[in-house]
Amino acid sequence: MENTKILLLDDREENLISLRAILNRGDIEIFETTSANEALRMVWENDIAVALVDVQMPGMDGFEFAETLFSNPKTREILIVFVTAISKETTYAVRGLKTGAIDYLYKPLDPYITNAKVDSLIRLARSQKEIRDKNKMLENYATIILNSPDIIATVEPETGKIISINPSVEKILGLVPSDLLGVTILDSLVDPFNSGFREVLVKKSYLNGETIVVEDRFFGRLRQPVWLELRIMYKNRLLFINLHDIEKRKAHERALIDAQAQAEKARKVKESFLANMSHEIRTPLNGIIGLGNLLNATQLDESQRDLVSMLRQSSGSLLNILNDILDISKMDEGKFSIVPTATDLRQLGKGIIDLMQFKAEEKKLELSLHVEETVPENVMADGMRINQVLLNLVGNALKFTQKGHVKLRIERISETENGHKIKFTVEDSGIGMSEEHMSNIFSEYGQASENTSYQYGGTGLGLTISQKLIRLMKSELEVNSRFNEGSQFFFTLVLSSTKEKSLDNTPQALFQDLPPFDGESVLVAEDNPINALLLKKYLKTWALNPTMVVNGKEAVDMLKKHSFDLIILDTRMPEMDGFEAARHARTFLGVKTPILSLSATVLPEEVAQALQSGMNDTLSKPFEPEKLYRKIQSLLFAEVK
Template sequence: MAPVNILIVDDREENIIALEALLHRDDIRKFSTTSPNEALKIAWENQIAIALVDVQMPEMDGFELVEMLKSNPKTRDILVIFVTAISKEAKYAVKGFGAGAVDYLYKPLDPYITAAKVDAFIQLARSQAEIREKNIELQNFAVVVKNSADIICAVEAQTLRITSVNPAVEKILGFRPNEVVGKSIVDMAVEDDRAHFRKKLGEVIKDNLQFSVFEYRFETFDRRAIWAECRVTYRNKVIFMNISDVSPQKSFQEQLIKSKEAAEYGKKVKETFLANMSHELRTPVNGIIGLTALLRKTETNEQQDGMLDLLETSSQSLLAVINDVLDISKIEAGKFNIVRTVSNIRTTVRSVHDLLRFKAEEHDIEFLLEIAEDVPEYIMMDTLRMNQILMNLLSNAIKFTEKGYVKLKVTQLQKHGARVKLKFSVEDTGIGIPADRLAKIFDSFEQAEDDTTSKYGGTGLGLTITKSLIELKGGDLTVSSQPGKGSVFNFTNWYDIAAAPEKKVEPRDKNKALPLFDDVTILVAEDNLVNQFMLTKILKEWNIQVEIVDNGRKALEKLKELDFDMILMDTHMPEMSGYQTAKAIRMDMEEPKRSIPIISLSAASYDHEQQQALTAGMNDVLPKPFMPYELHEKIEKLLAGKKSFVTA
C-alpha cells in the first residue's frame, strides 16, 4: 500500500518536531516547512493528501495559505486540519471551515486525539484517492465505450431488454440509441436466429458465464442482415455485450471455404482423371509389352526381330512419358514417397553410366565417369530415385550435346561422423542455356528455347521432376551455363554412411524358362480384350487352367459356380470394380472361397490406390505394365505349400 503524504506547516520548528513525533508511523510520508510559500511549492510538487496547518504565522496566516491551496485545482482536494492555540470561539471555527479546513486540533495537542483524528483522515484520504482513481477509470471507460467501433450495451437478464447502448449502434445497425433502449436484444437478431439466440443467452445466465462468444445474424434499420460477433459477460443480473460487425470477415471466410472446396474438388477431379488416365494408358501399354514378349517366343526372322525391338522401344518411351506426367502430379499432390535403403552408390552410378554409354556413342561424344576415392561405397538412399535423377540429367546432357563430351563426376564435399555430403556433377559441351532462361528450365513443360521440343523432343518435365526429387531428398540443385559452350548441373545432399549389407539370394534370371504349375485353376477378371488374350496365353504356357470374365459381377457368379485356386483381378471394370468385388468375396462368400488369394492387376499409379486394393481384401498388387516373371513370382508366393510344380 502506497504511503499517504502529509504536510506539516508551522512557523516554529519545535512544533513541527512535536507533531512529527506524534505522527511516527510507517504508512505515511511527512513533509514539513516553517514557510507558507515553501508549503505551496511542496503541495504543488507532491501529491499531498493531508495538511496540518498552523493558523498564526508571520508571513501568511493559515487561513490565507489554505485559501490559496483550495483555489488551485491541483491542490484543492487536500484535507486541511488547522492546528491552533487561539480561542475555540465559533467565529474562528467558521472562518477556518470557510477557508476549506475539515477539522481543528488545539494546542496543547492531546496525543490520543491527534493520532485518532489523523488516522481517521488518512483512511478518508485513501478512500478519496480510490474514488478519484475509479472516477478517472470510469471516465476513460466512458470515452472508450462512447467512441468504440463496436456496439457496447447492457441488457437486463430477466427481461433481456437493453438498458444502455453506445452510439455505435447507429453506425452498425442504423438505429439511434434511444430507439433501441428498452427493446429486447433478441429482437435485434433476424427472425430465423431469434429462438436460438434467446436460448444461448439463457445458457449464459443459467451457467453464470463470465465470458462467452457466439455469432448470429442481426437485422439493420434498412432490413439488411449482417453477421454479428457477440462477446458476452454476465454479472450481477446484467448481461454486458460487445457486438462487432463481422460480415466482411464472414464473407471472406465463406469465399475461402468455397475456394478450398473448389480446390479440393479440382484436386480430386485431377487425381481421378490421372488415375483413369493411368489405367487407360498403362493397360494398353501392358498389352503391347506382353504381346511383344509373347511374339519373341515364336519363330521370327531378322526383320521381324528388328520390328519387335522398335515396338519394345516405342512402348518403353510411351511408358516413360506416362510416368513423367504421373510423377509430376504425385509431387504436386504431396503423395510422392522417398524410401531410403542401404545402397551401393558406386554400383548405382556405374549402372546408369553403362546404360547410357551406347546412347552417347550414337551421338559420337565422349562419355566420362569420375568417382572420387573418398566417396563411400554404401550409403542410405532411394536407389530408384537416384537412378531417375542421374538418368534425367545425363540423358538431357547427351541429347543437347553434338560434339565434345559429357562427364559425370561424384565427389565428397564434407564428412561428419557417419554422415557425408556428396556432390554429383553433370558437365557437357552442348548447346548451353541462355541466362534469361536458366530460371525457367525447372518449370513444368518449359525448355531452354521455344523450338527445343521440335528439334530435340521431350515433354519438358524431366528437369522439373529432377529438381523436385532432389529437394524431396533434402538436397540442392544448381546450374551454370554458357550458350554454345555447355552446361554444368550440380546437386548436393547429405547421406548416412551404411555398412555393407548381407549377400542376398540371387534373383531369378528373367530370361530363364519359368517352372510350370500342376493342377492350378485361375479366374481372370479383366475387361481389356488384349490383356485377356495376353494373360490367357501366359498362364496357359505355365500349365494353368484359365477362366475369363470381363467385370466383377460375372466374377462373383463364376466363383459361385466353380472352384478356383486364385483370382487375378483388374481394379477398374464396368458394372462392378475390382475393389467392390474383393469386398463382396471377403464378406459374403463362405469358406474356403472367402479366403481365395486375389492379386490386383492394377494400372493405378498412386500409393493410396494400391493401399485401397489391399484394404478391400486383395492379397497383393501387381502394377501394370508388368513382366511375365513378376506375375509368376507372385502366383508362386501365394500358392506356396498348396500346389506343386512340374519342371519346365
C-alpha cells in the same frame, strides 16, 4: 501508505516550533513557513492535504489565505483548520467557516486535542482523496465505454435483460441503445435455442469466476446476421459483456472453407483425370508392349528383330513420359517418399552405362563410368530414384551432345558423422547453355530454349522431376554450363555404408522360358480384347487353364457356377468393375480364392481401394510378363488369409 502532507502557516517562528513538536510523528510530512505568499507556492507545488493556518498575520491574514485556496480548483480540496488565540465568538467562527475552513484550534494548543483533530483530518483527507480517485477512474471508464468500438453491456444473469449498453450497438447492429434497456439479449440472437450465450445462462457457468468467451450470430441492420464474440465476466451479481464484431473474421473463415472445398474438389477432379488418363494410355500401351513380347518370342530374322526392338524402345519412351507426369503429380501432393535400401553404386552406374551404351554407339560418342576406389561397396540409398535421376541426366547428355564424350563420375568427397559425402556428376561436351537459359531448365515443362523440344524432343519434365527427387533426398541438383562448350550436372548425397548386400539386378527371363504350372484354373475378367489376348497367351504358355470374361458381372456369374484356383480382375470394366466384383465375391459368395488386381493406374488411392475391396495383390499395366508370373506364383502357393 504514503505520508499525509500538512502545511503549518504562522507569522511567529515560536508557534511553528510548538506545532512541529506536537505533530512529530511518522505518518505525516510537514511543510512550514511564516509567509502567506510562500505558503501559496508550497500548496501549488505539493499535494497538501491539511493546512493549519494562523488567523492574524501581517499582510494576508488567515481568512484571505483560505479564500484564495478555496477559489482555485486545484487547492479547493485542502482541509483548513484555523489556529487562533482570539475570541471564540460565533460571528467570528462563522466567518472562518465561510472562507472554507472546517475547524478551529485555540491557543494555547492542547497536544492531545491537536493530535486527535489531526488524526481525524488525515482520515478525512485520505477518504476524500480515495473518493476523488475512484470518481476519476469511473469517469475514465465511462469515457472508455462510451467511445469503445465494441458493444459493452451489463446484463441480469437470471433473465438476460440488458441493464446498460453503450452507443456502439447502433454502429454495429443498427439498434438504438435506449430501446434495448430491459430487453433480454436473447431476443437479438438469430438462433437463441442453439446459442452459446444461452447455454452460459442456463448452466450458470459464469459462476466459476473465469471470463467466458462464446460466439453468436445477432440480427443487424435489415435483419442481416452479424457474428459477434462475447467475452462474459460475472461480478457484483451482474454479467459484464464485451461484444466484438468478428463478421470479417468469420467471412474470412468461410472463404477459407470454400477455398479448401474447391481445392479438394479440384484435387479429386485431378485424381480422376490422372486415373482416367493413366487407364486410357496404359491399357493400349500394355497391348503394344505385350505384342512386342509375343513377336520377340517368335522366329524372326535380323531385320524383323530390329523392328521389334525399336517398337519396344518407342513404347518404353512413351511409358517414361507417362510416369514422369504421374511422378510430378505425386510429388506436388506430398505422396512421394524416399525408401533407402542397400545399394551397390558401382553396379548402379554400370547398369546405366550398359543400358545407354547403344545410344552412345549410334551417335559415335564416348560413354564412360568412373567410380573412385574410396566409394563404399554398399550404401543405404534409394537406388531406384538415384538410378532414375542419373538415367535422365545421362540420357539428356547423350541427346544434346553431337560429338565428344559423356562421362558419369561417382566419387567420395569426404566422410561425415552421418556417413560418406558422395558426389554424382554427369559431364558432356554437348551444346551447353547460356546463363539466361540455365535459370529455366528446372522449371516444370521448361527447357533451355523454345527450339529445344522441336530439335531434340522431350517434355521438359525430366530435370524438374530429377530436382524434386534430389531435394527429397535433402540435396540440390546443380549445373555448370557454357554455351557450345558442354555441361556438368551434379549433386551430393550423404550416405551411410552398410554390410547388407544389394539385390542383384538380374536380367528378366523371357516369358516362354519360365517353368510351367500344374494346370491350375484361372478366371480372368478383362474388357480390352488385346490385353485379354495377351493374358490368355501368357497363361496358356505357363500351362494354366484360363477362363475369359469381359466384365465383373460375368465374373460374378461364373463364380456362382464354378470354383477357380486364381482370379485376375481388371479394375475398370463396364457394367461392374473389378472392385465391386471382388467385394461381391468376398461378401455375398464367400469366395476365398486369391484375387489379383490388374490396374492401368498407379495411383496409391487405387491400390488401396483394390486391397480394401478384398483383392490380395495388385499389378499395374503395362507389366513385364515375368512380373505377372511371379505374382501368380506367389498367390497360388501362399496361404490365403
